[in-house]
Amino acid sequence: MITIKEVSELAKVSQSTVSRTLNGHASVKEANRQKVFAAIEQLGYTPNAFAQALASSRSNSIGMLVGSLDGPFYGPLMHHAENTARNNNMHLIVTSGQESKSRELDSIRFLKAKRVDGMILHTDKLTDSELIDVVAKNPMTLILNRFIPEIADHCLYFDNELGGYLATKHLIERGHQRIACITGQASKVDSRERLQGYRLALQEHNIDHDLSLVIEGRFDHEGNHQVAEKLLDRNTGATAVFCQNDAIALALYDVCYERGIAVGKNLSIVGFDNDTYSQHIRPSLTTVNFPVQEMGQLAVERLLSMLNRSSASDISALQPALVIRDSVSTGCVCLLSSKSQV
Template sequence: MITIKEVSELAKVSQSTVSRTLNGHASVKEKNRQKVFAAIEQLGYTPNAFAQALASSRSNSIGMLVGSLDGPFYGPLMHQAENTARENNRYLIVTSGQEQRSRELDSIRFLQSKRVDAMILHTDKLSDGELIEVVRNNPTTLILNRYIPEIAQHCLSFDNEQGGYLATQYLLNQGHTRIATITGQSSKIDSRERLRGYQRALQESNIEYDQNLIIEGRFDHSGNHEAVLKLLKRNTGATAVFCQNDAIALALYDVCYEQGIKVGQDLSIIGFDNDTYSQHIRPSLTTVNFPIAEMGKLSVDWVLGMLNTQPQPDSKPLVPELVIRDSVCALT
């Protein structure tokens, strides 16, 4: 196995110069840098990642905490984050909190034990105060999909409330006044913010908020058929349903098919997230676009900027967009 000592002897420079060259130090003279890389190419030397980490006090890894390791939301998020990390010669270490506070805390401790250079955290169960403390102890930490004013420059968020408002406002503009909504878990910040957007749109149109039109579902696929059936059995007279994500909308499509309800004619449906399948089901689903892949890329770019002490981006939330397809009809 070729060693750094052999590289330094062939290049006729010190071992510390070789190490600084491998770690990209600007202090290395261009002439010496060229000699080191020429020796590396001639010898076929492969740097030892662990040794590099010791020399630079960096692990060249980024830790990411997500709620789950599967599904149409977290999959694209992790995929794009990993691609961006690899493009920048970093590795992504991912762990899941599985919607449990104890596991989220344990996951953060695990990432810290791996001496990751930075952390990207998507958490529902930890309080603002707990996350503020994490950031204070780990300054190269980014909080995803959540805004905390005290650490605004460490937050990359999405305007979920505006997304809920856009979805409901569109249904109102199409003449619907009896609009039901199936939420995600009430424990999740996304659910509560999207519901606030729904309420704001109703209030602006002077339509009374009716708790009978609200059903709690889940952002994953479990239990949503039951939630849909519960809503339909209430006979609320709803002509439209705002589903707080596309997985919930898919369950509603299934039940409508089973009961002979024509989506886009008898019942209008609008989703949230713009998952890949939403354009392929029939009728294609009108939904609110959540730029999940963009958030994955931006999150890694953001922490790399922190590591390189570059100015941080504006902390304004990412903006939702309505994607109009065929699942909503206009009432005359």
Template sequence: MITIKEVSELAQVSQSTVSRALNGHPTVKESNRAKVFAAIEQLGYKPNAFAQALASSRSNSVGMLVGSLDGPFYGPLMHMAEDTVRQKNLHLIVTSGQESHDKEADSIQFLQSRQVDGLIIHSDQLSDDELIKVAKQTPSTIILNRYIPELSDKCICIDNELGGYLATKHLLESGHTKVASITGQMSKIDSRDRLQGYRNALAEFGIEYNANLIVEGRFDHSGNHEAVRRLLDRDSDITAIFCQNDNIALAVYDVCSERGITVGKDLSIVGFDNDTYSQHIRPKLTTVNFPVLEMGVEAAKGVLALLNNDAYQLKTKLTPELICRDSVCKQD
């Protein structure tokens, strides 16, 4: 294994000069810098990342907290964030909170103990005050999928209320008057905002909000089938359902198949997220596109800009888009 001593001997400079050259120190003469890097190339020297971190006060890593390490939302989010930071020769360290306050707090403490240079946080359980404290401890922090006024320039959100409105409005414009909704966990602000968008659309069309047409589901796959059955058993006149994500929509497809209900004919469905499979199921699912890839890239760019004190206009609010396919029919 090639050592820094061998590099210094070949370059005919001190070991401290080699170290300063590797860390971009401005006091190193250009002639010595050139000799150091020529020696490194000739010897194939690989700098010790830990030693470099100590010398530069940088770990060359970014920490990321997400709700889960799998699924059609978090997977692409992590992928795009990792791809973006790697382009700048940094590494992404990811951990999950698993919908637990204590695990989210522990995960952030773990990342901070690893001296990460910045943080990307997708938290459902930590309070605004707790996240403000984290951002003070690690200034290069970006918060995903929620808005905190004190950190407004570091928060990236999708307009979930607009997304819920677009989904419900499409069903109402298609002639449906008894439109139900299956929400995600109501502990999540995404669910509450999407439900508000649903209510806004009903109000615009002069339709009274009916709490019996709302059932709480989950954004993952747990328990959604039972939620669908409960909803359909409550009211047989429901002709359309706004599902607050595409996993919930899949459960509706399954229960409809059990009961001989034809999606896109007997019952219209709009999902949310535009997951990859939404265009491969039949009928193809009409859904609201969540720009998760853009969110991942934007989060990483935001952290990198904060780390390097670069001027960068963070996109703090991303816009959802209705994707019309085949799961909605016109109601006479």
């Protein structure tokens, strides 16, 4: 195995100069830097990453905790975070909490054991107080998709409440008064914030909040078909449904097809996230855009700014935008029940 000593002998510089060159120190003269890299290329030297980490106190890696390792939200989030890390000569180490507090805590311990330079945490189960404690003990930590006033500088979040408000307001402005809502898991902060936006829009337009119009689904695909059936079976007279993500809306589309209910005619639907398939289903889905790609990129950029003590982006809150397509009608022809047919 080629060693730093051999590189230094070939380059005719000290071993410390080789080490400083590998760690990117600005104090190394350009002529010596070129000699070192020429020697490395000639010898085929591969630096020992662990030894470098011990010497420099940097591992050139970022840890990321997410809720799941798949799906239309977490997939793009991880992809764009990893691309941004690689573009900055860093590596991304990802682990998932799988909707379990113990696993989230274990994931954080795992990332720290890997000596990552900083952490990006997207957590559902840890409380605000617990995350404040995590940041206090690990200052190079960014909390994703969550706003905690006490550690505001460590947060990058999306305005879910405004997104829920925009979706519901759009349905109201199109003449709907009986608007149902299929939420994500009640345990998730996103779900609660989007539901609050739904309630605010109803309140603003003096529409009573009918609890029978709200039902809990899931942000993944599990069980949403049955949830949509249950909502329609309640015979609430709903003419529109705000689905808290596009996966829920897709399940509702399926149930409507099975029951002969024409989406965009008998029942208006608004989704959330603007997943890639939302523009391809028929009728195309009106939805709220969640800039997940931008969030993944910005998260890494913000953390790198913290690590390098450089000026960071002043963006802390990403804003939703309504994407209007064809799944919402103006007003309604009839009050929908589970037995309605086209």
